[in-house]
Amino acid sequence: MxxxxxxxxxxxxxxxxxxxxxxxxxxxxxxxxxxxxxxxxxxxxxxxxxxxxxxxxxxxxxxxxxxxxxxxxxxxxxxxxxxxxxxxxxxxxxxxxxxxxxxxxxxxxxxxxxxxxxxxxxxxxxxxxxxxxxxxxxxxxxxxxxxxxxxxxxxxxxxxxxxGQSIGKLSKRESEVMQRISCGESIKEMTKSMGISEYTVKDYIKSAIKKLEVNNRVEAVAELLRRGSIS
Structure with missing residues (x-):
């Protein structure tokens, strides 16, 4: 019951x-x-x-x-x-x-x-x-x-x-998603190339933005480029 x-x-x-x-x-x-x-x-x-x-x-x-x-x-x-x-x-x-x-x-x-x-x-x-x-x-x-x-x-x-996620340090998958965004890859393209759902891609992006303490994905990519974390 x-x-x-x-x-x-x-x-x-x-x-x-x-x-x-x-x-x-x-x-x-x-x-x-x-x-x-x-x-x-x-x-x-x-x-x-x-x-x-x-x-x-x-x-x-x-x-x-x-x-x-x-x-x-x-x-x-x-x-x-x-x-x-x-x-x-x-x-x-x-x-x-x-x-x-x-x-x-x-x-x-x-x-x-x-x-x-x-x-x-x-x-x-x-x-x-x-x-x-x-x-x-x-x-x-x-x-x-x-x-x-x-x-x-x-x-x-x-x-x-x-x-509970740490601030500033991205996971391996979050870094990969942001690297792909910087190369111009779309969310739909990432779902196919990474073998994950569209929701999961969006969740990685949202998490990365929060950890980097920025306002959007453009600022997130810019911050990672500044740090040298992506190329």
């Missing part, structure tokens, strides 16, 4: 993941394992500009990257409201389609949804969309509270891991 201890135990096991991407995959799969959900979409979110970007989705057919999805959440009231309240929300398929359109759901399907904020220190940093719920499913406040807790624990473990 699902309870808070079960959720805490599952999240604590995410520390065993060897990479950030593996941790994201496992926390997304956790919703399928612990809750009555058969498909999950994971998005990152920036409060600056209220922009959401797709990362991945997992369902019965496997894992799929959804980096092509990008939205201003102010145009998507149910998700925006859930993130502002930092509380999981249940929404019917009819209402979901009315607010979102066909990009996210099919109006001919009976497919209700969960919106699950991912928060760190009370700040929303992403969210899950859980769909393909069982027939005759009934949602209650207890389940929503468990989903809210899950999102908070995921945010804490993912973001705290990023905070």
């Amino acid at each position: 699902l309870n808070e201890s079960t959720i805490h135990e599952y999240i604590s096991n995410l520390n065993k993941a060897s990479t950030h991407e593996e941790k994201l995959n496992l926390c997304t799969k956790g919703l399928l394992e612990l809750f009555p959900i058969q498909e999950v979409h994971l998005f990152r979110y920036s409060p600056l500009g209220n922009i959401a970007e797709g990362i991945l989705k997992i369902n019965s057919s496997g894992l799929h990257y959804i980096g092509h999805v990008r939205d201003d959440l102010r145009n998507l009231p149910p998700i925006y409201s859930s993130l502002r309240k930092r509380r999981a929300m249940y929404i019917s398929n009819e209402e979901f389609f009315e607010k979102y359109g066909s990009k996210y759901t099919n109006p001919n399907e009976k497919n209700d949804h969960f919106i699950i904020p991912i928060c760190f220190s009370s700040t929303p940093v992403g969210y899950f969309i859980g769909r393909e719920l069982p027939r005759n499913f009934t949602c209650d406040e207890k389940l929503l509270s468990f989903l809210t807790l899950y999102g908070k624990l995921v945010g804490k473990i993912i973001e705290s891991n990023k905070e």
Whole structure:
């Protein structure tokens, strides 16, 4: 039977993941394992500009990257409201389609949804969309509270891991990505040449910018050139 201890135990096991991407995959799969959900979409979110970007989705057919999805959440009231309240929300398929359109759901399907904020220190940093719920499913406040807790624990473990990274010194992969950027290679080209996802490339860039204490990738490349770290 699902309870808070079960959720805490599952999240604590995410520390065993060897990479950030593996941790994201496992926390997304956790919703399928612990809750009555058969498909999950994971998005990152920036409060600056209220922009959401797709990362991945997992369902019965496997894992799929959804980096092509990008939205201003102010145009998507149910998700925006859930993130502002930092509380999981249940929404019917009819209402979901009315607010979102066909990009996210099919109006001919009976497919209700969960919106699950991912928060760190009370700040929303992403969210899950859980769909393909069982027939005759009934949602209650207890389940929503468990989903809210899950999102908070995921945010804490993912973001705290990023905070623990050293400042100034780039990892081998981060340096490689920045070197490729300086040579004019695009993110899509790097996904093929390095054999990693588009999200992972973006994560390396974001991490490098943070460690170098600059504002964007152009400044990051300039700083690395100044240091002689790349050529």
